[in-house]
Amino acid sequence: MQFFFEVLIGGLLSGIMYSLVALGFVLIYKASGVFNFAQGAMVYFAALSLVGCLEKGAPLWLAFILAFVIMTLLGIATEKFVLRKMVNQSPIALFMATIGLAFFIEGLAPMLWGNQVWPLDIGLVDEPIGWILDRYNIVVSSFDLTAAGLAMALVAGLALFFQYTRVGRALRAVADDHQAALSIGIPLQHIWALVWAVAGFVALVAGMLWGSRNGVQYALTFTALKALPVLILGGFTSVPGAIVGGLIIGASEKLAEIYIPPVLTDIFGGNFGGIENWFPYVLALLFLLVRPEGLFGERHIDRV
Amino acid sequence: MFYRETGQFKTSYAADQQIFPIRQDRIGIMLLLVVAFVVVPLVASNYWFNAILIPFLIFSLAALGLNILTGYAGQLSLGSAAFMAVGAYAAYNFQVRVEGMPILASFVLAGLTAAGVGILFGLPSLRIKGFYLAVATLAAQFFIVWCLTKFPYLSNNSSSGVISVPGIEVFGMKFDAPQERYLLVLAIVALLALAAKNMVRSTTGRAWMAVRDMDVAAEVIGIRLMCTKLLAFAVSSFYCGVAGALYAFCYLGSVEPDGFSLDLSFKILFMIIVGGVGSVLGSFLGAAFILLLPIFLDIFLPWLSGVLQLPFDGATVSHIQLMVFGALIMFFLIVEPHGLARLWQIGKEKLRLWPFPH
């Protein structure tokens, strides 16, 4: 039983890490209806910029700010050169454009900062917490706990930002209806640039945590694939959905990886591990059959 | 002046409904086929066959498959590579396990197997729409590749999961040389493209388009959603499956499940976007573009940096290639969101008048 709890806790904490990446998707989708596939590449770019500034001798806080500035510039450039020119095109065209953007960033980032694999030390040690290990024999990593705390703080901050600031209100108006927002004088372009900057900030936090966990390298772009099932489970438009989705996906994926392969082995023989790639997707798929718009997604009503 | 339909009168329904109602088109397509079947095998080099023409045709077929699903029936899919994998492994198994199975029959059976799997993974489309469906098709992508890795039976108990295909023989004739393989692939692709062109003009195709434009409305006018959507999945997967079988047998010769990755699915999606969503011609144009662009950049950029004496090392050139590729995709979507097929259409319209101003 205690093993079950260990896996469960580990899964929940990993899930938070997925949520962080998923959050970036949600922000952009909410505000501009763009399914931004480049989010994974942005995580990579942000982490690499952070490391690059650290390498040049900047202290962590300064490097963080510099990386944020770089991400903001990237967001503004994306809005100005790509999205603005694609207003009124079909969502699939916008989606494809972001895949193009992902390629662009994947080329740009290593060209600017070099393509080696960097360590990133943000002063958190990824070791089991001693007293929990001693008393319950359950491994809980202090790093994961801190990361989860950071993620929660981020979500709370974003929620407050959306709810109580002028810009936040404008953002929600834009998300509701572009045209109506435009007609009451909300500057659409500024808002979009801002959203991309905020998404860049989220990517930076995600990149920092993932990077210090696994090293800063190209593989950070794969974090997007972990975030997608979270996204469909939670709904594309919901910030809390991203968090809850992350928790569900993280926990179930880990439990599945432990408990399902032995069952399959009993039936078919052979070794059936490594189901983490598809299990979250299938889970999300099954879930969608019940609720086609995700857990917290907006209900879509078709009218002829 | 060159492309005018004036004076071409139709006197029967058959003439009015033929695939290419305009004479110039008929002549053009005939010329194209003659060039493809006769001239190209005579002049092209082995490099062209092995590295460009064969993969071009195979990817065109896969793109055509995806275009039927996404372009005509409106169901966005990110799992085309997985259906190719099903085709490749199915064809291999039919070939290895059934003594004396003709290769063309195993291609067809491979397509049918893929169609079956396609229907299975198409079921969620009855409930789920748009990007939710796109992400859900990723389930197919990852699950199928995982299955191929995990069941040794599917790869004839190869310890690594890699399959290496036997030689190709059709009606007692060996297809070893690149030209021969090219002709085989070309014949299959031409046949299937013709079938696709006819299908999208038929009742089925119109039903697909009605579903694409608005499925609730389509249902109201009496189109059975389930049949239509699942048929689109089946036909699309059939095309992808055959393409996968050809990919293994006529192109690579040896494939592993990991080769049919998400990247490949994206590549096929790119092809139809750049080529033109909802256009048979577009599938071919897109495949050509996406296949040739990286090769072109690969040759052109090092040459450019050599000529201009730019201080680029190999890595930088590779990175710039990736950036240019991404930038061109965005550029295309901005300039011509309807793809190359649309450019071709505009070109034809211009040719109607050219060189006269009015």
Next chain:
Amino acid sequence: MFKRIKQVAIAASIAAACLAATLPAARAAEEQFFMLPDYRVGPYGANGQSFYGGFIDYLNYVNMKGGIDGVQIAWEECETEYNNAKGVECYERLKSKAQKAPGPIHTMSTGISYALVDKSAADKLPLAMMGYGLTSAVDGSVFPWSFPLVTTYQMQASAIIKFLKDKNGGSLAGKKIVFLYHDSAYGKEPILALEAEARLNKYTLVQIPVAHPGNEQGAQWQRIRQEQPDYVIMWGWGVMNMTAIKTAQKMGFPREKMIGSWWAGSEEDTVPAGDAAKGYMSATWNVAGKGVPLIADIEKTVYGAGKGNLKDTSKLGTILYNRGVSAAVLSVEAIRTAQAKYGKGKAMGPEQVRWGLENLNLTDARLKALGATGLLPEVKTSCDNHEGSGKVKMQQWDGTKWVPLTDWIEGNKQLIHPLFKADAAKYAKEKGITPRDCSKEK
């Protein structure tokens, strides 16, 4: 209209460029052409960068020293992005240039080499797969054109078991070993060998696969924690390696009990893992560092003349860089061997290079003459044995660099090589190949 013209222009220039690429370039008479289907971008770009940097630096070095007995080396790179289809395209593109006087082809990708085994045999071009690729090609009677030189996954696994056995006083009976592997062709290759060894040495083998790319391994390591194994043998690649090391730390599993394959034992894997990697061991078939005179000489000669391939010279002397140099050394030595038989100072044709690879005899004395003492093990190939060595070294990460722990260890040939034979026979049957009679080759 303008758009259309632009399209036509682009199409035309693409066609022209491709055409130009297919035309055989005019070359000097005595030149050996190496095609390099390499990769510097994508998920494994960092690894490819170091490997091919070392490879090209050595080719440059040989040229600066007067070539292979006067024969200059030419080469051309082609970016594969570690992608099979792109690799095949690169091969086909560069093939015509290489047909006259090829160097062995190194793809550094198991997938691409699988796709090239048949093609290169049909085109008669020698394919080298040093420590990767189709391992049954050790049997040269079925695979005359493929060379899994130095060592293979199976022999390496066997050598690791031998090392562990020696460490435990000669017996592994009753021990538990976890095999944590990248769930792909690469990771699955050694399973048969490890199972055979398990039957022989009476240890329990637990297999735990990690799905690609392996950037999340919580569940796997929780399982390892529950299993309480004596050792973890890891077949990882790319991000999977540092994630495994970091997750081991998170779960409190001692890194001193983790042994990686040689694709899991480079600076690219340990440096990003930081302190967590201290004590981690891996196999390798070449040593790290600039202590080898050859590496120091390359730095002096090639980089001194400003012809170095790497912008970042801190990569010099890393495991993968030295591995690239070792691969190039073996390739050049094979051509030298061929020259000794077919005429010094001449460019060697494909069949001649193949003969050179098959009759390679790289002794310690020769390595010493090259300044590469101890860089790689002795290699002696034959028609029967395209591997030629089967030896690896164990090394340990001390927090800043890789330290060799042992001398060259040879795997259990009697146990492993029959596996290759059986596999090759099956392959020959499937493909309808009649194996050569090796006793008639010389």
